Amino acid sequence: MSPTVTWTTPADIKRQLEICWNRGQMLRAPLVGESLFPLPLQLRRPDRKAVSDRFDEVRRWIRELEEGSKARQGFGYEIEWTEIHHQQLGRNRVPLRVLLPTEHDALCLVGRSLEAERFRTLTEATLACFPTLGDWLARNPLKALQYAEDWGQILRVLMWFRSHPGFRLYLRQLDIAGVDTKFIEARKGLLSELLDLVLPPEAVDTRFSGAGGFEQRYGLIAKPSLIRFRFLDHRLYLSGLSDLSVTSAEFSRLKLPVKRVFITENDVNGLAFPNVSESLVIFGLGYGLERLAEVRWFEQKTLYYWGDVDTHGFAILDRLRAAFPEARSFLMDRETLMAHRELWVQEQEGHAGALSRLSAAEQSLFDDLRHDHLGPRVRLEQERISFGWLEKALEELPPPEEASSAAVDYGAGSVDLASRPG
DSSP: OOGGGGSOOHHHHHHHHHHHHHTTHHHHHHHHTOOOOSEEEOOOOOOHHHHHHTHHHHHHHHHHHHHTSHHHHSSSOEEEEEEEEETTTEEEEEEEEEEEOSHHHHHHHHTOHHHHHHHHHHHHHHHHHOGGGHHHHHHOHHHHHHTGGGHHHHHHHHHHHHHSTTOOOBGGGOOBTTBOHHHHHTTHHHHHHHHHHHSOGGGOOTTOOTGGGHHHHTTOBOOOOEEEEEESSGGGOBTTBOEEEEEHHHHHHOBOOOSEEEEESOHHHHHHOOOOTTEEEEESOTTOGGGGTTOGGGGGSEEEEEOOBSHHHHHHHHHHHHHOTTOEEOSOSHHHHHHTGGGOEEOSSOOOSOOSSOOHHHHHHHHHHHTTSSSTTEEBOGGGSOHHHHHHHHHTSOOOOOOOOOEEEOSSOEEEGGGSOO
16 A cells, blocks of 8 residues: 555545534634634645655645645635755645634535534524523534524423423423424423523422423423222222222322232233232332332231342332331242242343342342342243242232221222122
């Protein structure tokens, strides 16, 4: 390969400038009061020996460099020259350095003139409404440019929130010209960054974050989380309904004469759970157990948690006991695990932290699982446990307390459990 590949070409110069653009330097400089231009660029050029030994190659390199310059193209880089004297070749002019004289030359060279103009327009509109966003624009010019087509709507969203701090509405109820619910939902991350900067501190509830906490963080009403449960005793059915979903707040206010409450992660497990006298099963929460934290009537019930026999299953059990210390594990024991050995799978990534709310037997099994004493990342998913094993375990549970004659309060009336047919 010819050594000339080490000398800077017009393509190399353009690549240097594209790096400058991709770092946001050209868009950022005016916002922070910097002057990039004239902008010197790196130039790898032939030394005196190369001029002497490879004169024809040097001349071709100079010619190529000149062809790409502003002098020939009308925009782009300029070449500064120096003169060298050679005993045989005489005096010769060779490039000493290259530089971009103006922003216009730089933008034309990398084909970004329209984008730069779009960013200038975006910046002017933003700073006219929200001067405090100047620093954000300087740090994130390319991110802002990515949303340039939507920027007018984004500013209208910011103005609405600034004018309506703590206005308790659902996202669907916001009446902002040219903006619908899906527009905001698709841009919650960006809007959060900007709202944190333009709203007063008292209008931002920092307890909430991320897309899931967007509504609560900025004073809107969040979609209520639901708790799904099934009555396992037909005497508790509500107008023939056994499978219900209600908000967490509504569930916490229920007064049900159940003696046992089962919690299981898997939906199918909840749907197929056998009938159990004066009991109900809650399912589909996974790690969302915080929805149950306010259900204080659990404290008078026997509470069972049935999760996967793996490190995360025990971690969820541990979290449940933070709110309900008397909660019991169900089918999360060593005997169940070993009886289903042929159905083991592997956890993708185990829970590595220590747990402080397990019984001695649970702790022993958890330690064996997290330290791979039984095999690599052993996991028994709850739905793999045989149905017969489940039924047998339910039969062996201690009997519930004597049936209560208390009324079932569904919020719109009551039903006397003792009067219902058995």
